[in-house]
Amino acid sequence: MKYLVVGLGNIGAEYEGTRHNAGFDVADKLVEDAGGTFTPDRYASKAEVRWKGRTLVVIKPSTYMNLSGKAVRYWMDKENIARENLIVIVDDIAIPVGTLRIRAKGSDGGHNGLKNIDALCGGNNYARIRMGVGGDFPQGHQIDFVLGKLSPEERVEFEKMVDAAVAAIKDFATIGVERTMNFHNKKKK
Numbered sequence: 001m002k003y004l005v006v007g008l009g010n011i012g013a014e015y016e017g018t019r020h021n022a023g024f025d026v027a028d029k030l031v032e033d034a035g036g037t038f039t040p041d042r043y044a045s046k047a048e049v050r051w052k053g054r055t056l057v058v059i060k061p062s063t064y065m066n067l068s069g070k071a072v073r074y075w076m077d078k079e080n081i082a083r084e085n086l087i088v089i090v091d092d093i094a095i096p097v098g099t100l101r102i103r104a105k106g107s108d109g110g111h112n113g114l115k116n117i118d119a120l121c122g123g124n125n126y127a128r129i130r131m132g133v134g135g136d137f138p139q140g141h142q143i144d145f146v147l148g149k150l151s152p153e154e155r156v157e158f159e160k161m162v163d164a165a166v167a168a169i170k171d172f173a174t175i176g177v178e179r180t181m182n183f184h185n186k187k188k189k
Contacts, residue, residue: 001054001055001085001173002054002079002080002081003055003057003086003087004057004059004076004079004081004087005056005057005058005089005169006023006058006059006060006072007026007027007060007089008022008024008061008090008114009025009061011064015147018147018148019091019145019146019147019150020091020133020146021091022090022131022133022162023090023131025158026165026166027047027089028060029162029163029165030049030056030058034051034056036049036058038058040062042074042078043062043063043070043071044063044071046058046059047059051170051173052174054173057079057081059071059072065113066112066115066116068113068114068116069117069118069120070116070120072086072088072120073120083126084126084127085173086126087172088117088127088129089128089129089169090128090129091130091133092109092130092132092133093134093135093137093142093145094109094135095131095133097132097134097154097158097161098132098160100129100130100131100132100165100168100184101129101130101132101185102129102168102172102177102180102181102185103127103128103130103181104127104181107124108124109130127172127177131162131165133146133150133158164184167184168180171184
């Protein structure tokens with residue numbers, strides 16, 4: 001069985017370690033833990049790792065956040081991966097740092113990456129992990145906040161959440177989205 005794991009973020013050194021690159025951080029950790037490496041490919045950096053007999057095709061789109069759907073659609077088609085085997089990892093300012101939420105489907109919540117995936121891939125009926133990055137910013141400063149770096153205190157909680165997201169992805173591939181939600185959404189990260 002094949003799964004497409006999509007970590008959303010922005011390419012470029014200036015975006016490394018920012019809140020908006022939470023998806024990239026999870027993808028990196030998943031591939032690193034499995035001993036894999038990313039290679040540049042069409043619309044994304046791509047790695048393939050194995051977990052309990054499953055193949056996880058992990059991508060970090062190189063299309064920038066607002067055009068992530070182009071990469072997702074391409075890799076779903078190229079690898080012949082069904083929508084129920086797609087999971088997207090994304091940052092979320094409505095969730096406190098250190099908390100993740102797994103959903104089987106849902107709205108884009110104002111996230112431009114999810115909006116583009118919904119538009120180009122036929123709707124919002126795919127699994128996603130929302131990574132809490134907090135929302136403590138003055139009105140009108142959302143862009144500066146999500147493109148900013150985490151404080152050292154936030155980074156500790158964030159790293160725990162990244163590890164929890166990697167575990168959730170592995171569970172998604174082995175026990176399905178419903179059981180993964182039941183298990184991981186109840187835990188305090």
